[in-house]
Amino acid sequence: MTAVWIEVGHFAALTALVLALLQTGAGIRGGVAERPVWLRVAKQAALMVAVLLTVANLSLVISFLQHDFSVRYVAMHASLRLPVFYLATALWGGHEGSLLFWVWLLSLFSAVATWRHWTTHPRSLPWLLAILGAILVGFLLLVLFLSSPFERLFPAPADGRDLNPMLQDPGMVFHPPFLYLGYVGFSIPYAFAMAALIHGRSGAEWVLAMRRWTLFAWAMLSTGIVFGAYWAYYVLGWGGYWAWDPVENASFMPWLTATAFLHSVMVQERRGMFRTWNLFLIITTFALSLLGTFLVRSGVLSSVHAFANDPGRGVFILAFMAVVLLFSFGVLILRADLLKSDAARLDSLVCKESAFLFNNLFFVVAALTVLLGTLYPLAMETLAGAKVSVGAPYFNKVFVPIMLGMLALMGVGLVIPWRRGSGRLLLRELAPFLPPALLAPLLAWFGGVRHPYGLIGIGLVVFVFATHARDFYRGVRTRRRQEGVSLLSALGRLIARNRRRYGGVITHLGILLMVVGFIGSGLLHQERDLVLRPGDVTDIGPWRLTFETLRPVARDNWQADEAVVRAVKGEVTRVLLPQKRLYHGSPQPMAEAAIYATWREDLYVVLGDAVGEGGRAFRIYLNPLVRWIWWGAGVMALGVGVALTQGRRLPRRKEPVGEG
Amino acid sequence: MVEIDKRVLLSVTAVVVGGALLTLLYTSFTDSLVYFHTPTEIWEKSTDFKGRKVRIGGMVQAGSLVRKAGTLEVNFTLTDGKGEVMTHYTGVLPDLFREGQGAVVEGVWRGGSPYFDATTVLAKHSEDYVPVSMSQEGLERARRSILKSVQ
Numbered sequence: 001m002t003a004v005w006i007e008v009g010h011f012a013a014l015t016a017l018v019l020a021l022l023q024t025g026a027g028i029r030g031g032v033a034e035r036p037v038w039l040r041v042a043k044q045a046a047l048m049v050a051v052l053l054t055v056a057n058l059s060l061v062i063s064f065l066q067h068d069f070s071v072r073y074v075a076m077h078a079s080l081r082l083p084v085f086y087l088a089t090a091l092w093g094g095h096e097g098s099l100l101f102w103v104w105l106l107s108l109f110s111a112v113a114t115w116r117h118w119t120t121h122p123r124s125l126p127w128l129l130a131i132l133g134a135i136l137v138g139f140l141l142l143v144l145f146l147s148s149p150f151e152r153l154f155p156a157p158a159d160g161r162d163l164n165p166m167l168q169d170p171g172m173v174f175h176p177p178f179l180y181l182g183y184v185g186f187s188i189p190y191a192f193a194m195a196a197l198i199h200g201r202s203g204a205e206w207v208l209a210m211r212r213w214t215l216f217a218w219a220m221l222s223t224g225i226v227f228g229a230y231w232a233y234y235v236l237g238w239g240g241y242w243a244w245d246p247v248e249n250a251s252f253m254p255w256l257t258a259t260a261f262l263h264s265v266m267v268q269e270r271r272g273m274f275r276t277w278n279l280f281l282i283i284t285t286f287a288l289s290l291l292g293t294f295l296v297r298s299g300v301l302s303s304v305h306a307f308a309n310d311p312g313r314g315v316f317i318l319a320f321m322a323v324v325l326l327f328s329f330g331v332l333i334l335r336a337d338l339l340k341s342d343a344a345r346l347d348s349l350v351c352k353e354s355a356f357l358f359n360n361l362f363f364v365v366a367a368l369t370v371l372l373g374t375l376y377p378l379a380m381e382t383l384a385g386a387k388v389s390v391g392a393p394y395f396n397k398v399f400v401p402i403m404l405g406m407l408a409l410m411g412v413g414l415v416i417p418w419r420r421g422s423g424r425l426l427l428r429e430l431a432p433f434l435p436p437a438l439l440a441p442l443l444a445w446f447g448g449v450r451h452p453y454g455l456i457g458i459g460l461v462v463f464v465f466a467t468h469a470r471d472f473y474r475g476v477r478t479r480r481r482q483e484g485v486s487l488l489s490a491l492g493r494l495i496a497r498n499r500r501r502y503g504g505v506i507t508h509l510g511i512l513l514m515v516v517g518f519i520g521s522g523l524l525h526q527e528r529d530l531v532l533r534p535g536d537v538t539d540i541g542p543w544r545l546t547f548e549t550l551r552p553v554a555r556d557n558w559q560a561d562e563a564v565v566r567a568v569k570g571e572v573t574r575v576l577l578p579q580k581r582l583y584h585g586s587p588q589p590m591a592e593a594a595i596y597a598t599w600r601e602d603l604y605v606v607l608g609d610a611v612g613e614g615g616r617a618f619r620i621y622l623n624p625l626v627r628w629i630w631w632g633a634g635v636m637a638l639g640v641g642v643a644l645t646q647g648r649r650l651p652r653r654k655e656p657v658g659e660g
Numbered sequence: 661m662v663e664i665d666k667r668v669l670l671s672v673t674a675v676v677v678g679g680a681l682l683t684l685l686y687t688s689f690t691d692s693l694v695y696f697h698t699p700t701e702i703w704e705k706s707t708d709f710k711g712r713k714v715r716i717g718g719m720v721q722a723g724s725l726v727r728k729a730g731t732l733e734v735n736f737t738l739t740d741g742k743g744e745v746m747t748h749y750t751g752v753l754p755d756l757f758r759e760g761q762g763a764v765v766e767g768v769w770r771g772g773s774p775y776f777d778a779t780t781v782l783a784k785h786s787e788d789y790v791p792v793s794m795s796q797e798g799l800e801r802a803r804r805s806i807l808k809s810v811q
Contacts, residue, residue, distance in 0.1 A: 349670055349673075354670055357670070361674060365681040365685065372685070386696075387695065387696030388693050388694065390692050391694060394691070394692035398689075402681065529750070530732070531732055590755050611730060611731065612727060
């Protein structure tokens with residue numbers, strides 16, 4: 001009876017499609033007629049869709065666990081030897097399953113949003129349900145008719161093709177779900193934005209809901225991106241964490257515009273400005289999320305991540321994107337005047353508002369940079385038939401100055417006040433930070449750093465850190481003076497009283513740690529390709545490496561050549577064991593890098609091919625400060641966590657009264 | 661001091677900064693474009709590309725991979741079924757690099773003789789990270805698309 005489950009799941013997904021249609025229709029009807037009956041229908045439909053898609057996903061997981069190779073997707077992505085953990089998570093190991101997983105998350109989110117905002121956002125809710133329903137329909141059509149994970153194989157093969165070895169790593173297991181949580185998470189603020197445009201009430205409540213959902217989705221997307229970088233660094237074995245691969249870019253673009261939104265929405269909440277702009281940003285973010293999903297899952301990109309090519313799917317995806325873009329921006333253009341700012345004006349050129357404006361400018365240009373570099377090669381190939389590539393040099397050339405500009409704004413933005421500032425005030429505020437910010441690059445110069453960007457970067461990092469540290473110091477000092485408590489509890493109270501603000505400041509500190517890592521690993525890394533025979537010795541930086549011997553090892557579903565490399569630096573001795581693995585069922589060898597990581601640097605050794613005469617190729621990297629990136633990500637997560645725990649600040653109202 | 665409209669001043673600053681960023685974007689972009697060719701194409705336009713960075717993609721001809729024993733130096737022939745480029749590379753080859761599979765090499769084109777010196781070698785991936793085998797059909801298609809672009 002093993003084969004039944006997948007059919008149950010298939011049927012559940014088909015039913016979900018019908019109910020998603022109902023959800024859309026009832027939502028629109030409820031919104032137009034303002035009749036609660038239809039709204040309740042839409043709500044029940046949304047909840048049922050979530051339940052049905054849960055069943056559909058579980059059925060696929062069960063098929064994996066039961067090794068039901070009559071399911072084509074299972075046969076393609078699992079084998080009898082695959083460990084249980086990877087069996088269960090192979091659900092998102094290929095594109096059909098990951099789209100099903102995507103749509104499942106979307107249904108869960110729309111159910112949660114319905115439940116959370118049922119009483120608080122009665123005006124937005126029908127449109128919210130309608131829009132989420134429409135997105136569900138679009139994705140379900142894709143999942144059911146163009147890339148079905150429910151497809152069967154008869155006769156069923158005795159064993160499957162196994163999961164791609166590169167995906168058999170815990171880092172890779174958690175990378176896609178977080179990315180999807182981010183992508184899908186942006187659909188809720190998007191739906192809120194569209195709902196606000198359609199019903200035309202520019203109350204503050206949907207802004208709050210929009211901001212919190214965006215923050216959540218942004219946090220998930222950030223985590224997903226960092227997991228991806230981590231996975232690339234530890235598994236792909238090329239010594240780096242970010243290659244400006246189109247797929248990485250696809251996840252980076254919505255991140256950039258969402259970051260811009262998280263900043264500029266503060267101006268809207270505080271001053272009522274930038275309203276239309278914020279809607280534009282959130283729509284763009286969602287559109288880029290869709291683009292990201294489609295780029296990766298349609299095989300239009302020839303990157304390491306690219307999946308199957310299927311023209312039907314491509315056409316559907318293009319049409320879907322076109323509908324979403326035309327609808328969203330059409331509504332934005334037609335309705336934006338309903339949300340006109342209430343004559344808020346800029347009072348001064350030097351103020352937080354304008355800092356945010358430039359922040360947005362930088363982020364949008366950054367997103368544009370990535371978009372151009374990612375889509376231009378595609379466009380050229382489709383339209384002109386010429387294959388071009390813009391590699392990492394382009395992105396680095398544009399991104400480093402943009403990043404430095406953002407850093408400077410990060411420090412300045414925190415210091416200058418809202419509304420009224422002046423050049424003189426700013427200078428007075430910044431004066432104490434200038435000596436350390438100038439001293440640091442000088443020290444670095446004597447320490448051997450020569451790259452101008454590196455020197456500027458170091459100065460800016462010190463500057464931003466100082467501004468943020470003083471921000472904490474001042475807050476803590478006031479609290480201690482007022483309440484006479486210890487340092488730590490003053491800090492705790494300070495953060496707890498304004499979690500959103502200090503969550504943001506902590507997130508900035510996390511970014512700062514990451515930037516230190518980027519500067520270190522980007523500008524100061526060393527890399528060496530060489531041949532070693534057993535007994536050979538080589539030096540890299542302060543390390544002396546000895547290739548002692550080569551030995552065979554084997555585990556569950558792979559066997560490998562393992563090199564024993566002794567690394568010595570002063571008193572420290574470490575044995576590194578890089579491997580060249582051969583997974584069963586795959587003809588491709590895979591290098592497993594051996595890494596010795598400290599706060600100061602990573603020693604990263606990759607074993608290459610046999611080159612004859614008993615020698616082996618080795619690639620050795622010395623990557624300074626890489627760990628700071630992962631620590632920075634941790635600090636960022638902490639900051640976002642703090643910011644997210646802040647509850648609603650607006651009083652609950654039964655009937656939101658619009659301003660428009 | 662003369663009161664200048666702050667909005668105007670701000671807009672001007674924003675436009676200047678934005679313009680500078682876009683200029684940076686544009687110049688970096690045009691500088692870093694690398695064209696991708698098949699071996700046949702690169703020979704046809706050999707003089708045009710002399711001194712420029714190019715990418716050449718094709719299949720690693722079976723039996724052409726030769727390693728200078730005990731070193732990282734390799735030579736191999738990249739083919740699209742019609743033209744071929746003899747490539748020289750020093751370094752660790754990617755895991756997915758194999759004879760009879762697709763590969764992309766990058767380097768500065770100096771006329772291609774006797775060898776094209778590649779600075780980077782990428783193995784070409786297709787669905788699920790398996791290297792592309794250049795099937796007869798694929799070769800046919802590549803040849804047709806080349807013909808089309810020449811016409």
